[in-house]
Amino acid sequence: MQNPETLFLIAGNGFYPRLAAQGARDAGVSCVIAAAFENETDPALAGFVDGIHWMKVGQLGKLIHAARQSGATASMMAGQIAPENLFDLRPDFYALILLAKLRERNAETLFGAIAGELEKAGVPLLPATSFLEKHLACAGLIAGPKPKPRVLDDIFYGLGIAKEVSRLDIGQTVVVKKGTVLAVEGFDGTDATIRRGGELGRGDAVVIKVSKPRQDMRFDVPVIGPRTLEAAASSGVTAIAIEAGHTLILESERLFELAIQNHITLWGT
Numbered sequence: 001m002q003n004p005e006t007l008f009l010i011a012g013n014g015f016y017p018r019l020a021a022q023g024a025r026d027a028g029v030s031c032v033i034a035a036a037f038e039n040e041t042d043p044a045l046a047g048f049v050d051g052i053h054w055m056k057v058g059q060l061g062k063l064i065h066a067a068r069q070s071g072a073t074a075s076m077m078a079g080q081i082a083p084e085n086l087f088d089l090r091p092d093f094y095a096l097i098l099l100a101k102l103r104e105r106n107a108e109t110l111f112g113a114i115a116g117e118l119e120k121a122g123v124p125l126l127p128a129t130s131f132l133e134k135h136l137a138c139a140g141l142i143a144g145p146k147p148k149p150r151v152l153d154d155i156f157y158g159l160g161i162a163k164e165v166s167r168l169d170i171g172q173t174v175v176v177k178k179g180t181v182l183a184v185e186g187f188d189g190t191d192a193t194i195r196r197g198g199e200l201g202r203g204d205a206v207v208i209k210v211s212k213p214r215q216d217m218r219f220d221v222p223v224i225g226p227r228t229l230e231a232a233a234s235s236g237v238t239a240i241a242i243e244a245g246h247t248l249i250l251e252s253e254r255l256f257e258l259a260i261q262n263h264i265t266l267w268g269t
Contacts, residue, residue, distance in 0.1 A: 003024075003027050003028055003029055003131075004029060004072060004073045004074040005029065005030045005031065005073070006029070006030065006031040006032075006033065006070060006071050006072040006073065007024050007029050007031070007032050007033070007072055007074055007075070007076060008033050008034075008035065008066075008067045008070045008072035008074070008075040008076070008123050009021060009024070009032055009033065009034045009035070009049065009075070009076055009078060010034075010035045010063070010075060010076065010077045010078070011034045011035060011036050011037070011041045011045055011078055011079055012037065012040055012041065012077070012078065012079025012080045012081050013040045013041060013042070013079050013080060013081070014042070014079050014080070014223075014225070014250070015042075015225060015250050015251055016078045016079040016080075016223060016248070016250060017034065017041065017042070017045050017078040017079045018042070018044070018045055018048050019078070019132065019135065019250060020076060020078035020128075020130075020131065020132060021034070021045070021048045021049050021078075022048065023130075023131030023132045023135075024076075024130075024131045026131070027131045029131070031050045031051075031071075031072075032048075032049045032050055033049065033050060033051040033052070033053070033066075033070040033071075033072060034046075034049040034051070034052045034053070035052075035053050035055065035063050035066050035067070036052050036053065036054050036055070037054075037055060037056065037057050037081065038054060038055070038056050038057075040057065040079075040081055041054075041079070051070070053066040056090060057081055057090075058090045058091040058092060058095050059092050059095070060091065060092060060094045060095035060098060060114065060117070061092045061093065061094030061095070062092070063114075064094065064117055064118070064121050067118060067121050067123040068121050068122070068123070070123070072123050073122070073123065074123060074124055074125075074126050075118050075123045075124065075125050075126065076125065076126045076127075076128060076130055077111070077125065077128050077218065077219045078128060098113050098114075098117065101113070108169070108216065108220065111216070111218075111219040111220070112216065112219075114219075115218055115219065125218045125219065126218065127217040127218055127221075128217060128218060128219060128220070128221040129217060129221055129248065132248060135248050135249050135250070135252065136244075136245055136246070136247065136248060136249070137224075137242050137243070137244050137245070137246075137247040137248075137249055137268045138244055138245075138268050139244040139245075139268045139269065140244075140267070140268055141265070141266075141267060141268075142242075142249075142256075142259075142266040142267060142268050143255065143256040143259035143260065143265075143266040144239075144259035144260060144262075144263065144264050144265040144266050145263055145265055146265070147239055147265045147267055150178070151206055151238065151239045151265065153179070154176045154177065154178065154179065154206040154239075155206060155208060155239065155241040155267060155269060157176060157179055158174050158175075158176040158181075158206060158207075158208035158241070159208055159210065159241065159269055161174050161176070161181055161184075161208075162174045162208045162209070162210040163210055163213065165184055165185070166210055166211070166212040166213065167212065167213050169212070170184065170185070170186065171184055171185025171186055171193065172185060172190075172209060172210055172211065172212065172222060173185040173190045173193050173194070173207060173208065173209045173210075174193075174197075174207075174208050175193060175194060175196070175197025175198065175200075175201065175205050175206065175207050175208075175237070176197075176205070176206050176208065177197075177201040177204055177205045177206065178204075182196075182197040182200045182201050182205060183196040183197030183200065190209060190228060190231075191227060191228060191231040194207055194228065194231045194232050194235055194237060195231055195234070195235045197235070197237075198231075198232065198234075198235025198236045198237045199235055199236070201236060201237075202236060203236040203238070204236070204238050205235070205236060205237045205238065206237070206238065206239045206240075206241065207232060207237055207239070207240040207241065208240075208241045208269075209222055209224065209240070209241070209242050209243070209247065210222065210242075210243045210246075211243050211246040211247070215246070217246075221246070221247075221248055222242065222243065222246060222247040222248070223247065223248045223249075223250055224240070224242055224247060224248070224249055224250065224255070224266075225249070225250035225251050225255060226250075226251050226254045226255050226258055228240070229255055229258040229259060229262065229264060229266075230258065232262070232264055233258065233261075233262040233264060237264060238263070238264060238265065239264065239265040239266075239267060240264060240265070240266050240267070241267045241268075241269045242266070242267070242268060242269070243268070243269060244268035244269060247268075
């Protein structure tokens with residue numbers, strides 16, 4: 001698909017939306033209009049886009065209306081919504097109708113249905129890695145010290161476990177040490193899983209973060225940033241393995257600095 005002149009950016013939390021807006025600019029997108037969520041989206045995003053519409057999580061009608069009014073011919077999701085806010089969801093009438101049609105209610109079916117509504121509105125959803133290909137993880141050593149054979153063994157072992165756990169839609173991160181699974185990601189998220197596993201491992205724990213099999217890259221892309229490295233450094237983690245070509249690296253300069261400072265291996269698998 002040819003790059004749109006106007007992009008409708010659905011912005012969650014963190015640095016990711018700002019990176020997406022800048023990536024779109026660099027790719028030649030003339031205008032970026034953002035949908036932002038109260039208590040989620042960084043207000044500083046307003047300085048990086050041409051227009052911004054604020055709304056509450058769950059106001060699907062307002063989201064679709066803003067998409068139509070933006071004049072955009074494509075949309076993109078960037079950034080997550082905190083799990084506790086999804087549980088505090090206050091759906092509008094539009095969202096209630098959509099939810100009533102879903103047999104299963106999880107992130108994949110919900111966001112897939114939203115993608116369908118955006119398609120009907122003439123603003124189809126692009127992959128969440130659009131304009132950001134240079135920020136995808138490469139294979140091999142990314143930052144930090146070269147991994148020891150024992151660490152590579154744990155990465156290989158943990159990769160299979162993480163893929164199976166993600167296939168079951170439980171989580172996408174596991175923590176292992178010497179062939180033993182210490183923690184599996186659940187509702188608490190990646191950083192909390194790293195802390196749990198790191199504390200149990202008491203040093204030398206290895207984190208593996210993967211994408212789901214048949215993952216819909218329009219709205220569900222694994223990311224890693226400085227906050228993840230900080231969680232690892234405070235928990236005795238010595239290596240983090242991420243999936244090459246499927247994981248976005250945010251704030252890479254700071255991320256690499258933290259990896260070097262804390263002697264944490266960042267590895268693409």
